[in-house]
Amino acid sequence: MPKKSIENTALRLKAILEILAAHDPSEHGKTSRAEVLRQALEQVPLEEAETALLASGVARGERALVTASTKLVKAGWILKEGRAGWSITGAGRAALAEFPAVEQLQAALHGSRQTIEAVTVSEAQGEAVLEEALVSAEVTPPAAQPHGSHPEENYEGPSFPQPGSVAVPGTFGAVLGGDDWDPGADSVQLGFDRSDELWKLTVDLPPGNYEYKAALNGTWAENYGTCAHFDGANYGFQHAGGPVTFLYDHATHLVVTKPDSV
Incomplete structure (x- = not known):
């Protein structure tokens, strides 16, 4: 994924936190996934290179944002609850206050004080792996493992919550x-x-x-x-x-x- 697209995704992740933080907690504190994404993409519009449609019909930039948003879940900053919608946690509100600059926020998601430029390569590599798996013309899936089983001693579980099936x-x-x-x-x-x-x-x-x-x-x-x-x-x-x-x-x-x- 080009460096500019990664920077845009980082801006949109910050926008997601701000959108959820602005939601009135008295109204169940949750906003629909579609509404969160709509507002985030409205605040940081897709550039031409990000509007290319993938095989699924979703714009490349939008899919990159949804994929990256799992980092917010893993960090404990937001909750995704299916039909109920998305909501920000106390830790997410604290992160917005502690890391006002997008570079600081992005670095915190990676567990360091690195700048956004320093994580560009790892972001691009991770995106490339997913892109290849999803849209490669020749897919030969390896033997799938039942979710929840852990035969490998060093397996620490999925990087973000998965469904039971x-x-x-x-x-x-x-x-x-x-x-x-x-x-x-x-x-x-x-x-x-x-x-x-x-x-x-x-x-x-x-x-x-x-x-x-x-x-x-x-x-x-x-x-x-x-x-x-x-x-x-x-x-x-x-x-x-x-x-x-x-x-x-x-x-x-x-x-x-x-x-x-x-």
Whole structure:
């Protein structure tokens, strides 16, 4: 990710904290994800290079912001509670007061007093890894590990909270031996890959046109459709037959299929 885009993302992260801090705590203290992102992007608009659409239909700059916002969760500065919305914590309010400059805030997110320029390389590398995993034309997912199991002695868990399960129920459920649109069917459950913190599933499907959504924790209570919209429209793809891979990123709530969704 270009240095300018990283700086813009840092400005938008600060805007997210300010937006949430301005929300009246008496009104449940939460703001919808869509509203937070809308206001942040209104305050720091996308530049031309950031408006390019990814395979999911989301602008590159917006996805970078949603991905980066997980750092605010990991730092304990904000809470993301699905349907309930986003809210700022006491630690988040303290961070705004202690780190008034965006460079200070960004450095604090990385656990040091480094300037934003010093973390540009690591930010770009992390973004490149996610970009490659999500939009590469040749995806061969490694064997996914069940979320919550820890066979590696040095595994410390995901870098940000993950759901208990992720499924892709859709019009192909019956083809896979279950029921269409069943979020609890074993055949549509994705596995969590610790190497890139993406949820993945590869299945064989006959030729046809299919629709699906991402459903979390075995129910429809929290689900995501096109452009990562909560309870949004169905994803759709035209398949020539054979293996198809689903990748879900909980940082952005995006789903990508290979072959690409249409």
